[in-house]
Amino acid sequence: MYAKIENNVIVEQDIGEHGGEAGWVAVPGADVGKALVYDIDTGAVRSKTDAEETAEFNTNVLDGAWYQLRGVRDAFLRETDAYLVSDRPETENMPEYREYLRDLPATYDDTSILSQTPVMDFDAYVAAL
Secondary structure, rough: OOOEEEEOOOEEEEOOOOOOOOOOOEEOOOHOOOOOOEOOOOOOOOOHHHHEEEEHHHHHHHHHHHHHHHHHHHHHHHHHHHHHHOOOOOOOOHHHHHHHHHHHHHHHHOOOOHHHHOOOOOOOOOHHH
C-alpha cells in the first residue's frame, strides 16, 4: 500500500504499485488499515499514536461546539432581523437581546465552550431579566 504526500499531508491512499513515483510513500504492512500520519521527521508513513488520535478527536469536538454555538446564535439573529427590516415594531428588549447574541462567542473559551449552556431564545432572555 502507498500514500500520496502533498504539503506533508496524506492526500490519497492506494493499493497499486507506486514505488518510485514522486510523492508516493510506502505504508508499512503493519500499519495498513489504521489511521495514518506522515512523519515529517522520518519521511515515512506510520499509524497515529493514541495521543495523536485523542488530540484529533478533541479538536473535532471543540470545533463542533463552536460551530453549534455560532449556528444557533446566527439563527436567532436572523429571526430578530425580521423586526429590523419590516413594519413590525421592535420590542423593548430586542436591542439588548441582539447584543447578547452578538457577544456570545466572547463569553466562552475553548474549555467553557464544551459545557456551554443553551442559547436563550428571546422569550427566555426576557424572562431571565
